[in-house]
Amino acid sequence: MTLYSKTMIAVYLLIIKLFSSGYFLNPNLQCKNVTVRNIHHMCTSLACFEELPALEYFCTNVYENIFKCSSKNIPIEYICDGIQQCRNGVDEDPTVCKNFECRSNYYKCIDGKCIAPWKLCDGVYDCLNGLDESALICRMLLLQKNNSCPNIFDNSYITTCYIKYGTKISIMPCNEYLPVGTTVEVRCNTFYLSSDNKSKQKLVCRDNGTWSQTVLKCKAECGVIPDLNIFPSILHGWPIKPNLWPWYAGLFENGSKKWNYFCGSTIISTNIVVTAAHCVWEIPKNHIQVIAGKYKSDYYINEEGTQIKVILHIFIHPLYQDVIGNYATDLAVLVLVDHFQLSNTVIPICLNWSLRNIVSNLTQDLEGMVIGMGLTENGKPSEQLRAVKMPIVNNDECLINQRVEFKKFISITTFCAGSKNGSTVCNGDSGSGLAIQDPQTQKWYLEGIVSISPKDHNNDLCDVHYYSIFTNVGMYVDWIYQISSAFTEY
Structure with missing residues (x-):
């Protein structure tokens, strides 16, 4: 015999005992010297539970499933169903329904009213606030009945x-x-x-x-500048206004328990930046933060529109060997954990994916724009972003006008830029991009990455009388594309 059968027999015996004792005619029952006055008292008092073991089952499965109203007893499932069963309406009283648990497939209104599933989204407002006809409820109902499309x-x-x-x-x-x-x-x-x-x-x-x-x-959208209004003041460059060059992102390293600016980078997609390989050489990725929309070199100055990202992967070009390789292929791609939100202060620069070499297109009057926060003419790090125009020169001229010991850094994968008039890039500008504007589309394209500059023998500044060397991005767009396309859809 099953436990359920034994329980039901016990319930029947309990009911027989209650009838035989005349309880339903004269509802007074003695349990542990306590007089139980009625069924409600019996089911809410613990006095009889030990004496009558089946009482608990009876109270929870028989008595509590009957709702008492002045005119009749009604099944519990009719309570708060939107249809008045009791003459006095107590079965639909908001004070009763507020704490009442609806049946599993019914919808409960905020006022406690239970709505049958066939009354949902039928064009009739059954809930006082009309939520039974809301888009959210109807969407859920349709999803249960039909297939669905991905968001x-x-x-x-x-x-x-x-x-x-x-x-x-x-x-x-x-x-x-x-x-x-x-x-x-x-x-x-x-x-x-x-x-x-x-x-x-x-x-x-x-x-x-x-x-x-x-x-x-x-x-x-790439290579567009929302606001071209600048005001004049990198070495002998000028300060720039926020959102003027929105593809610039500063690299900050956590050293000596403090975040410090150390290199620049360029945003080429919402989750990819490129920089110089020597900037991130042998630095753990969790020691670096990439910050876009920031125009002050002090990490702890709050600026509107700033976005801070952490790095998922650092890809250094496989041919890069740092100083022993003469800084050749000085290029790294940083993949971020999540995406930048594009705004007036954060927009990627364009890249020419046709794998061309910028050297073949050079003219003496072609100028690039470099943004950075490196050393200034007073020998101190810049407190904010600065810009400098740098004419691009071909490698032959660069070799002729370069120090002997510095010529080994010039190759087919690099190009030189500078004016030898006092404006140049310097320490801290490494990794920043050199951008050239397309005269037809007016969009800006990334053509170079700041790599190295000759040092002035008389001080710690870069020597403004010699050209600086840039990694030629056009030589590596295929490698950049292979990496970035795995993490960004083009």
Whole structure:
């Protein structure tokens, strides 16, 4: 015999005992010298539980499933179901329903009312606040009945989702799975451009759980400067205003229990920056922070629009051997743990992915712009970002006008830039990018990475009478692409 059968027999025996004792006619029962006045008292008092072992089962499974009202007893499932059963309406009283637990497949309104599943999203407001007809509830209901489409939610998009149920249409959140019949309008977010020149797109979730067409692809806009107003003042460069060169990101190292600026880098996508290999050579990635939108070299100065990122991977070019390799292939790609949010102060620079060599396109009047926070003409680190224009020169001229001991650093994978008029890059500018503006598109492209500069024998500054050497990015775009495409969609 099962435990359930034994329990039910005990309950029946209990009921027989109660009847035989005349309890239901004269509801007074003695348990441990306590007079139990009625069934409610019996089920809420512990006095009889030891004497009548089946009493607990009876109270929880029989008595408590009956709701008492003045006119009749009704099953518990009829309580707060939106239909008045008792003449006095106590079964639908808000004070009763507020703490009442609805049946498992019923929806509970904020006022405690229980709504049957077939009354949800039927166009009739059963809850006082109308939530039984809300887009969220109806979306959940449709998801239970039908297939669903994956969400279309990304920083590169602006999406609006509409859901239709019955005769109603409501806007709903787009960041979760969406039921069949959902319509989504998609357009590229600010600072993003459509890869196929579409301004916007409308998709519908089909019965098989797929979208009616391929989702619009939006790429981060590159090489644009929101504000070109600058004010004059790197060595003999000028301070710049925030958001003037939004692809610059400073590298800060945690040394001596304090974060300090030590190199520059350039944002080429929302989660990729490039810098000089010697900047990150033998430095653990967890000792470095990449900060975009920051224009002060002091880590602890708060600035609006600053974004701090940590590094997921450091990729140093496999041919780089630091000083023993004469700083050849001085290039590193840093992959970030998460993405930058594009804004007026954070925008990637463009890269020419056609694998071309900048040297073949050089002219004497071609100028590049370098941004950095290295040493200034007074021998102290710059307190804020500075910019300097640097004319690019071909390697033949660079070799002729370079120190003998410095000529070994010039190769086909490098180029020289500088004016020999007192403006140059210096310590702390390493890793910063040299950008050139395309005269047709007006976009800025990354062409070089600050590598090394000759040192002045008379002081700790860089010698402004000689050209500085840059890593030629055009020689390495294939390697950069192989890495970045594994972490960013182009």
